[in-house]
Structures are given as C-alpha cells and as structure tokens.
C-alpha cells in the first residue's frame with residue numbers, strides 16, 4: 713500500500729489534486745492512470761484532474777496537468793495560480809516573482825503574500841496563439857486567424873473563434889449565457905471532431921460591457937467545470953479579435969465559480985490573468 717500525500721486546491725471552484733514531486737519522490741503509477749484514480753468522485757478523492765509540481769531545469773518549478781479522463785493538457789490557468797501559491801507557501805521558491813515551466817512553455821508568476829499566506833496570484837500567460845494550424849484547427853488556410861468562422865455542428869450553423877493559450881479553445885459568442893447549447897456542442901467538439909484534431913475546450917461568451925463578460929466552459933477531458941483560467945484568457949482575446957472589447961483594458965471575466973481579471977497587453981502582446989488560489993485540504997491517498 714502506497715500512502716500518497718496530496719493537497720487539494722481550487723481556483724474559482726476548478727479543483728485539482730496536487731502532488732508535490734519536488735518533496736515526495738517515491739515511485740508512482742503512470743500519471744494518466746493516477747489522474748483517473750484520484751479524480752473519481754466515488755472511488756477516489758474527487759476532482760477535475762491531477763496536477764504534479766516537479767523540479768525544472770529551465771524554470772523555478774514545473775507543472776504537469778492531467779484532466780480527469782487521464783489526458784494530459786498543455787496548460788492550466790487555475791492550476792498555475794495554485795501551483796504558484798503552493799510553491800511559495802511550501803518554500804519551493806523564495807521570491808514573490810518566479811517562473812513556472814509548462815509543456816507549452818514558461819510563464820511568470822507573481823504572488824501577493826499576506827499574514828495568512830497567498831490568496832491572490834497574477835500569471836503572465838504569454839502570447840495567445842492565433843494561427844489556425846497552431847491552435848490547432850482545420851477547415852481553412854493554415855496560417856490565418858480564425859475569427860467568427862461559420863461551421864455546421866449537428867446540423868446547426870455556429871460562428872467560432874479559435875484561440876490557443878498553449879491549449880486549444882473554441883469560443884462561441886452568445887447573446888445570453890443562460891441559454892447556451894453547452895451540453896449539445898461541448899462533448900461533440902471537445903474530443904474527436906475533425907475541426908479540432910487535438911480536441912478543444914469549448915467556451916461560451918456573453919459580453920456585458922466594455923470591461924466585463926460572462927464565460928462558461930465545457931473542458932476537454934473534464935466536462936463542465938466551475939472555471940477555466942486559460943479559457944477566460946481565450947474569451948477575452950476572442951472578444952477583442954471580434955471587436956467587442958479592447959486591448960490594454962482590465963476585463964472582469966465572470967465564471968460560474970467567481971471572477972478573474974484578464975488583460976491583453978498591446979505592447980508585449982502578453983495576456984495577464986489575476987485571481988484567487990485556495991487550499992481545500994491536505995491528505996493521504998491510499999494507492
């Protein structure tokens with residue numbers, strides 16, 4: 713019997729099981745299998761997936777993230793804020809500003825410690841990826857940007873904007889966030905649709921003003937979640953590409969689990985995300 717120490721954390725209700733592989737170095741099953749085990753609501757701990765905090769040769773720490781279906785993702789915004797909180801509070805990093813390696817590249821984190829620890833984190837998510845072939849998406853010229861492109865899904869025409877934040881997002885602009893075909897389109901596009909060869913996170917956006925939007929998501933590999941940090945970034949980028957919002961504005965993104973502040977900075981072309989990171993509990997999982 714292996715006793716696996718873990719920490720359960722969430723970013724706006726998007727919760728993961730975090731395993732500190734800097735400190736705990738015992739052998740473990742393949743992470744994809746472990747993700748399915750710990751994520752199971754009935755026979756496991758219950759979560760949207762598994763996140764490993766690992767040593768890095770190119771950054772201060774490294775994050776790997778696996779969805780609850782065991783698929784590995786290339787980025788996770790809510791996960792990055794929680795990794796930053798954990799790394800600072802557990803002394804894996806000494807400074808308030810440090811770097812985190814992900815499969816899709818290195819990002820910069822800034823924590824705001826108070827007497828009670830770190831509750832708020834800012835992540836420089838880097839540049840959005842807009843070329844069709846790099847999202848990746850099919851259905852047109854490889855290097856063009858995909859903005860409000862019409863596609864027929866289940867017999868219905870939809871306008872889709874494609875954005876990658878290291879992981880793919882198909883964004884649908886809607887008039888009313890409380891009336892969206894998330895259960896119809898989400899599973900159809902998230903996995904195994906020709907339009908998105910690597911699958912996609914499916915986001916619905918209702919722009920409320922020039923500084924606010926609602927966003928809901930069906931995540932690839934996890935289904936509907938309370939929040940998606942990379943998705944919130946993609947939602948702001950898509951709304952700006954569609955002419956509904958402007959760069960260099962601090963946008964409040966309202967998600968089911970709470971709010972994120974997102975800005976697409978024109979000078980650097982980087983997207984900044986600021987929001988909460990919360991520890992739910994520490995525990996021991998019996999493997």
Ligand SMILES: N[C@H](CCC[C@H](N)C(=O)O)C(=O)O
Pocket residue numbers: 726777779784785786787788789790791879880913931932933934939940941942943
């Ligand atoms: N399901 C996503 C990974 C988690 C992203 C999300 N939880 C976030 O906070 O960005 C994917 O397969 O690309």
